[in-house]
Amino acid sequence: MDKRSYNYIGKNIIRCDAADKVQGRFLYLSDEPFPNALVGVILMSPHANATVRSIDVSEAIGIEGVEILTYLDIPSVKYNSGEWFPGQEDFPDETILTGHARHVGDRIALVMAETEEKARKARDLVRVEYEIMPAVTVLETAADMAGTLHEDGEKSFEGSLCYGDIDQAFSAAAYIESDTIATPKVHHAAMETHSVLAIPRPGNVIEVRTPCQITFGVQHSIAQVLKIPLSKIRVIKxxxxxxFGGKQEVVFEVLCAWAANKLKRPVFINTTREETILSTRTRAAVKGKVETAVDAEGLILGRRFELTVDAGAYLTGTKKLMIAMGKKASRLYRIPALSYTGSVVRTSTTPAGACRGYGSPQIHTITEIHTDLMCRRLGFDPVGFRLKNLLKEFEEDLSGGANIGKARVIECLKRGAESFGWEENITPKVSRGRFFTGIGFACCTHGNGYYKTKYHDFSNMSLKILEDGSAILRASIHELGSGATTALAQIVGEVTGIDVSKITVTETDTQFTSYDSGCQASRVIYVCGECARLVSEAAVKMLTQEASKLLDKPVRFSQGSLVCEGKRLEIGGTVREIMKKRRVSIEANFEHRPEMNPASFGVHFAEVTVDKLTGLVKINRYLAVHDIGQAINESFVRGQIYGGIQMGIGMALCEELPYDSNGMPKARNFDKYHLINAPDMPDSEIILIEDGEPGGPFGAKSIGEISTVPVSAAIVNAVNRALGSSLTDLPLTPAKIVEAVADLKK
Amino acid sequence: MNEGSNGNKELTMIVGVIFLKIELKVNGKLRRAEVEASERLIDLLRQKLGLVSVKEGCGAGECGACTVLMDGEAVCSCVVPAFQTDGHDILTVDGLEENGELDVIQQSFIDCDAVQCGFCTPGMIMSAKALLIKNPSPSREEIRTALAGNICRCTGYTQIINAVETAAERIGECRR
Incomplete structure (x- = not known):
């Protein structure tokens, strides 16, 4: 099909919930109190590593209407919050409440009352005596101190990935270059803080309403701890x-479901910003060494990684994340031999979890800063070096992962370098003796689902064409704000010819929508979007066949219309007749099991001016080039990219969750946790390369996660080029930059 | 307590808690409320007046999600004591529509795709409103400054700034 003839694909259709959102009528959980619900607040540990010696709830429970559940009441089942399907065997080390607090913010008790205010007052009356133990805050010594934090005897969680002859690669190398790089622990900073509602329903069903990313994963976690059948747990997104990944793992859902089940009353758990920062999930901090063997011409012969990943207080999905980082290392450059070893340690800090990019921002930040520094030391041109080593279309992933697909990363780099004026601006400029301007860029890749990984990936949807010609796509989608439901409506509209305003796309409800692997792994547009396209085709086929039977004449579907003997049939009227006369409803079902998992690519360019005196960095220009196959809605794609840039600048320059040696968090709210605001955001340019990715709907592939992946490295590389520095410890706070400048003078 | 603003007000006491009776205008309508001295404006608006369009993102005046207009000035309703609004005029996003028509800023947010998850949106629109009341044709830099206290994690602000720019252009066209 010629792209120019699309009705909806690539068009800036207005998102279906925009009007409600600008009117303040789009309600979140905390906006709608549930009748007769207890409002729960969590009594959180003020200590980083401490056991509860005694807990006295007598005064608090004396207040009328107050209910308190503590760690003494809980089922002893341990679980892993990153496990989203039975049998994944993620190491379980977490309970819904605990008598051994392993980070400031760990959950000791749940205090409930008819209002949040009353629950908070009652919580203040609970007296807890703690036995304080040493905090575990240093990655290097965390494994040795593991015993003070966990009783399970696990010091660390190791993983490795190797292929090719790594020793041979390093012994044949003309150059061996290495760098040690650290990426920070970051708060997701979704503007809505965490909350969850659980309602006991007739038939022993527990209904859980949660703004989550994997309803079927939430269902699994609750079933595991409460020991009730999956069929008795209804999770509604x-x-x-x-x-941004912060609500991907279960955090309060299991606790809330358990409390509601135990008390036989609806329970709503709400959190403040401080509680969300301290008690939910973070981006895992990573620190480690990357070493590259290069031949005399600048071809990569091999690469070694030795990385330590900070899981925080519980393992969560961090071992998965560490492995995912390794798997992403072979999907950008042609690396003939690779050795990746990762070690996940637990520290007495807020747990890590999924966060936009799932390890990609960490691994690509590490390799892209290293690649730039290596090129500088060896005298290689950073663009030329990368062009020589970047993967070409349909190359195999040498680690055994899925074929790379229609890779356009080389085009991204070439077009970006030209558009940004790379050659012309490569020499840093100095003004007034203190302002240093330099440019930098970084390449990256990310996936499109789980195909050919350890995890199953499929989606099941139905499309129902109604008797007025409108349609409902019954899909297990999680709308996160990215516009996924509208994008899927565009896909359905394109296939069926039904006006997009007449298409409703459902979100997931485990009782009524079919299985889907969830909103994770950048799979929504590539896998769910393709499922929407295929189920639409199935519905159209069914409609055409039924119409042929109805009229006893050949009916075909052409350019969005039903046609019989040269005449257009109105869809609604045809469906009505089919329903009345043939007693058939037009509802098609389809289960899509992808057989491909190509890579998406991006190359970002930044020009920064660094003030040597204050250490402040200003981003003057920014360009993002993305290989996205095909934009379903270009405005949504741009929105994802701008947002990804905001998040990546933060990780590069100012966002971090630091702890003192006692494990006390230094950032508990946005006064000490700095996000990039409007004045600090550059007006970014965007170039989209749309060459159509096989296996994606109309050639589309992922953008939401990858858009944040190369940002931090592009900015750090620009700062390092401006200053001639070798900064590798993120974020590059003003203090670190001033110190680096002082060191350079020595 | 500030005697100027509330010194003559009637006080009531219910089980040991002092309530102040206040009168304010909310979205053009006169409202009466009894508030505690420690009560925040956001709680008055959300809990007593049901205006849940006002979002709480940080409770510390840092994120701007709870921004409302007080006599035309953008304020974070999570740091304004409710009693201070006695005799004042409060505008939330709910009060922007006129005769069933969206405010030009709201329409521009829709048209420029300035909305993603939507949680920061009501506050963002109110900060933009405060700007355009005072300065109907702001520069891009002036828009950035006016939105400096509103954090958005989804959009990277670009489409929001475009929307405010578009709203200003549309206001300009109407006046011509």
């Missing part, structure tokens, strides 16, 4: 005020 609630309206979501942002997630």
């Amino acid at each position: 609630a309206n979501m005020g942002g997630t």
